[in-house]
Amino acid sequence: MTTLDERRLRGALGHLRIADFSRVLAGPLATMVLGDLGADVVKVEQPGAGDDTRTWGPPWWDDGDGPASTYFLTLNRNKRSIALDLRDPDDLVVARRLALEADVVIDNFRPGTMARFGLDRDSLAAEQPGIITCSVSGFGSDGRGAELAGYDFLVQAMSGIMHVTGEVDGEPSKVGSAVVDKLTGLYAAIGILAAVEERRVTGLGQHVEVSLMQSALAGLLNVASAHVAADVDPGRHGNRHPSIAPYQPYRAADGLVAVAAASPVLWQRFADVLGRSDWCDDPRFADNEARVANVEVLAGEIEAVLAGGTVDDWVARLQAAGIPAGPINDVRSAFTTAEASGGARPAPTSTATRSGANLVADRSGRRPTWWPGATGYEVYLRSFADSDGDGVGDLPGLTGRLHHLAELGVDFLWVTPFYGSPMADWGYDVADHCSVDSTFGTLDDFDELVERAHALDLRVVVDLVPNHTSDQHPWFLSARADPEGDHRDRYIWRDPAPDGGPPNNWISHFGGSAWTLDEESGQYHLHLFLPEQPDLNWRHPAVVEEFDRILRFWLERGVDGFRIDMAGTLFKDRDLRSNPQVADWDPAQPIWEQWQAFEHRHDVLQPESLDIFRRWRAIVDDHDGYLMGETFELDPHGMARLLPGDGLHGGFWFAPMHIRWRADAIRRVLVEPTALLGDRLVWATGSHDIARAPTRLGADDAGRQRTLALNVLLAGLPGVLVLYQGEELGLVDGDVPEGAGLDPVGATDGAAGRDGCRTPMPWSQGRANGFTTGAPWLRSAERQPEETAAHQVGRRDSWFGHYQRLLAVRRQVPDEPVDWVDGGEGPVVAYRRGVMHVAANTSDEASAIEVDADVTLEFATPGVALGEQALLLPPHAAAIWTTTGDEPA
Numbered sequence: 001m002t003t004l005d006e007r008r009l010r011g012a013l014g015h016l017r018i019a020d021f022s023r024v025l026a027g028p029l030a031t032m033v034l035g036d037l038g039a040d041v042v043k044v045e046q047p048g049a050g051d052d053t054r055t056w057g058p059p060w061w062d063d064g065d066g067p068a069s070t071y072f073l074t075l076n077r078n079k080r081s082i083a084l085d086l087r088d089p090d091d092l093v094v095a096r097r098l099a100l101e102a103d104v105v106i107d108n109f110r111p112g113t114m115a116r117f118g119l120d121r122d123s124l125a126a127e128q129p130g131i132i133t134c135s136v137s138g139f140g141s142d143g144r145g146a147e148l149a150g151y152d153f154l155v156q157a158m159s160g161i162m163h164v165t166g167e168v169d170g171e172p173s174k175v176g177s178a179v180v181d182k183l184t185g186l187y188a189a190i191g192i193l194a195a196v197e198e199r200r201v202t203g204l205g206q207h208v209e210v211s212l213m214q215s216a217l218a219g220l221l222n223v224a225s226a227h228v229a230a231d232v233d234p235g236r237h238g239n240r241h242p243s244i245a246p247y248q249p250y251r252a253a254d255g256l257v258a259v260a261a262a263s264p265v266l267w268q269r270f271a272d273v274l275g276r277s278d279w280c281d282d283p284r285f286a287d288n289e290a291r292v293a294n295v296e297v298l299a300g301e302i303e304a305v306l307a308g309g310t311v312d313d314w315v316a317r318l319q320a321a322g323i324p325a326g327p328i329n330d331v332r333s334a335f336t337t338a339e340a341s342g343g344a345r346p347a348p349t350s351t352a353t354r355s356g357a358n359l360v361a362d363r364s365g366r367r368p369t370w371w372p373g374a375t376g377y378e379v380y381l382r383s384f385a386d387s388d389g390d391g392v393g394d395l396p397g398l399t400g401r402l403h404h405l406a407e408l409g410v411d412f413l414w415v416t417p418f419y420g421s422p423m424a425d426w427g428y429d430v431a432d433h434c435s436v437d438s439t440f441g442t443l444d445d446f447d448e449l450v451e452r453a454h455a456l457d458l459r460v461v462v463d464l465v466p467n468h469t470s471d472q473h474p475w476f477l478s479a480r481a482d483p484e485g486d487h488r489d490r491y492i493w494r495d496p497a498p499d500g501g502p503p504n505n506w507i508s509h510f511g512g513s514a515w516t517l518d519e520e521s522g523q524y525h526l527h528l529f530l531p532e533q534p535d536l537n538w539r540h541p542a543v544v545e546e547f548d549r550i551l552r553f554w555l556e557r558g559v560d561g562f563r564i565d566m567a568g569t570l571f572k573d574r575d576l577r578s579n580p581q582v583a584d585w586d587p588a589q590p591i592w593e594q595w596q597a598f599e600h601r602h603d604v605l606q607p608e609s610l611d612i613f614r615r616w617r618a619i620v621d622d623h624d625g626y627l628m629g630e631t632f633e634l635d636p637h638g639m640a641r642l643l644p645g646d647g648l649h650g651g652f653w654f655a656p657m658h659i660r661w662r663a664d665a666i667r668r669v670l671v672e673p674t675a676l677l678g679d680r681l682v683w684a685t686g687s688h689d690i691a692r693a694p695t696r697l698g699a700d701d702a703g704r705q706r707t708l709a710l711n712v713l714l715a716g717l718p719g720v721l722v723l724y725q726g727e728e729l730g731l732v733d734g735d736v737p738e739g740a741g742l743d744p745v746g747a748t749d750g751a752a753g754r755d756g757c758r759t760p761m762p763w764s765q766g767r768a769n770g771f772t773t774g775a776p777w778l779r780s781a782e783r784q785p786e787e788t789a790a791h792q793v794g795r796r797d798s799w800f801g802h803y804q805r806l807l808a809v810r811r812q813v814p815d816e817p818v819d820w821v822d823g824g825e826g827p828v829v830a831y832r833r834g835v836m837h838v839a840a841n842t843s844d845e846a847s848a849i850e851v852d853a854d855v856t857l858e859f860a861t862p863g864v865a866l867g868e869q870a871l872l873l874p875p876h877a878a879a880i881w882t883t884t885g886d887e888p889a
């Protein structure tokens with residue numbers, strides 16, 4: 001639980017001239033809850049009866065009770081209450097977390113809901129005695145409630161389901177202007193909460209940015225809104241709403257000041273956007289305290305700047321700074337056009353401001369796109385969340401849990417294959433690349449996922465599986481059935497060797513020969529994986545063209561990039577020459593030993609693949625898409641060859657998954673690749689293909705601590721970082737009962753089996769850990785209560801809390817060169833990037849490191865202590881700190 005600095009908050013909020021800030025905060029908070037739940041509908045009942053009661057919702061809202069999964073926020077002025085109707089215990093957890101983080105209780109959960117989850121207001125208050133209890137009731141149409149005039153509009157606008165326009169019910173309205181101006185203050189309040197809480201921009205940062213931009217525009221329009229109070233007549237429609245009458249517009253610049261005062265990052269961004277970077281060096285505004293102290297001066301300066309441009313100038317300037325026009329901040333149309341939205345669902349807000357790297361990028365102008373420095377999250381779909389009780393995770397299940405990812409603070413999710421498949425390799429055997437397998441949902445479900453993810457500022461990267469298809473793919477069915485037909489050459493067929501055996505000595509990644517004989521035709525087909533996964537022939541133009549089509553298909557559906565399965569293996573040696581054998585080989589050996597028995601000169605990493613990557617790059621660049629290859633290459637120089645500047649944007653660097661917990665090993669897999677490849681690297685400590693990092697790196701909590709420490713080291717380096725689902729909960733491998741394994745690899749080599757890392761996500765306590773209401777597809781022992789998301793989310797000292805704070809700090813990493821400052825020896829691996837320092841202690845003993853006198857600890861794993869010019873790192877601990885000076889500590 002963080003402590004809200006009430007004095008500071010009140011100080012900042014004072015400038016917003018909001019009489020009762022607790023009320024104001026509750027609105028955004030409720031809205032955030034809705035956002036996190038992926039709310040479909042905001043139902044607003046206005047005072048009076050008959051046609052004064054209105055409901056707004058997106059077009060698909062059927063005006064009845066709505067689909068069962070719909071969540072409601074009902075604002076009812078007559079009853080003076082706000083009700084969050086939450087249908088799932090986990091959702092209540094989200095709601096409570098938001099409330100607790102902000103030190104604000106959302107009271108008036110519907111009594112029934114509260115009872116259902118065994119909660120009441122008193123118990124919440126007892127849990128957090130220091131809490132500011134806030135009621136959002138009482139926003140009537142007169143008296144104090146009038147302070148919240150336009151509140152219903154706000155909730156809709158803020159939850160992203162309504163454009164704020166200049167019209168209400170087809171009539172010109174000035175309410176829009178009032179609303180937008182109010183939004184300014186409300187967003188500022190959210191921003192302040194977020195920034196004060198962490199003293200930086202956290203996962204809520206995007207709201208703050210939006211606020212900033214809205215504020216700037218609202219500031220420009222201040223004159224227009226100032227007239228609202230004067231000429232609004234009471235009436236029955238929103239534009240004549242009686243409660244508007246006492247409305248006094250907030251001074252928009254105050255919103256900006258308040259935001260700027262709360263966050264150094266935003267202050268910088270703000271000054272840049274306003275073209276006044278010099279303010280960052282101005283002693284009057286040097287730090288937050290100074291800005292608060294000089295707030296009046298600053299407000300005056302801001303107003304002067306804002307007055308120096310037209311609306312069009314500012315819109316252009318904001319766009320140039322990468323701030324997109326979104327549903328709410330399309331302020332211009334709110335004031336100047338008569339275009340009615342009628343509750344139409346707006347386009348999702350762009351994620352351009354979401355990535356920490358982007359903040360750097362926009363300033364430096366060197367990084368025009370979103371992915372440098374981004375953090376991804378691998379969703380192993382089958383095991384993430386099941387929505388329909390069939391025991392298999394699916395797209396609607398994932399959509400319903402997106403709030404978990406947004407809360408964690410990642411920038412994108414990578415979803416494992418959901419395409420039509422017979423599931424021989426659980427989806428990596430694709431039979432129809434442009435479909436959704438019915439196990440996982442429908443194409444509509446996919447669209448819904450993308451839309452919801454984008455609304456939460458999460459990008460969606462999908463898996464592309466180009467090395468092979470399923471043997472049930474129509475092409476392969478035809479190729480097998482008709483050796484003379486068109487499709488035959490789209491795969492790799494060869495006559496047997498003279499002894500009747502396979503055409504060469506290549507082996508499958510899953511063990512055994514890579515060739516399977518087709519009795520009918522007498523030829524073998526090549527499969528670097530299962531026989532049911534025949535390799536495509538990338539020398540055939542139809543294959544190349546088909547994948548262009550597949551890429552475009554998904555890009556047009558809104559995906560933000562592709563993880564390229566087995567990117568390094570597309571092309572094989574033209575003559576299919578045997579690999580040099582370097583050790584004895586026996587198909588009964590463990591898979592890894594079989595693989596090591598050959599030098600893989602001819603079967604993988606052929607240079608022709610690079611031409612395909614270039615081709616794809618040209619396609620995705622049009623969509624600002626990101627290509628990250630599954631590049632299994634453990635030599636950094638080999639990686640560099642796979643990643644020329646005009647091909648894949650990035651490649652997974654797997655070496656950190658194959659080391660022991662030793663400082664020299666860690667340096668080996670971090671230092672050289674960083675120097676060679678920088679932000680082209682995709683870092684990860686785990687995936688659905690290997691035992692979870694805490695399982696690999698040590699027993700009990702040591703493994704979890706080491707994994708976190710390794711992630712701390714990775715988080716400060718250039719490159720994309722991808723967490724594997726459950727990593728944020730500190731999960732070790734799940735316990736799959738003997739004989740219950742389902743991975744085809746496990747069937748041939750028990751030790752190599754990948755079931756342990758694929759067991760279902762533990763969302764909550766109880767049956768199937770909240771993953772499904774049915775029987776999970778992969779049986780595994782129930783997780784302990786403290787391993788579940790329900791237990792960890794919202795707890796600062798949980799694994800989730802640590803990862804969440806780490807990702808927030810990652811957004812602040814300066815775009816500076818990496819200087820390794822550890823001397824290349826000793827148990828503490830450490831580097832600095834500009835003023836930011838990162839260190840991890842790999843030893844079983846505590847280590848102390850010298851630091852400057854005035855350092856700020858930005859992130860620390862448990863037990864790290866900052867003393868007089870020394871930082872004490874317990875075993876397996878890690879920390880990130882900043883120095884104020886230019887010189888290294």
Ligand code: NOJ
Pocket residue numbers: 425428429465529565566630688689
């Ligand atoms: C790599 C995937 O990550 C793995 O799960 C799969 O078995 C192989 N590619 C084959 O597609």
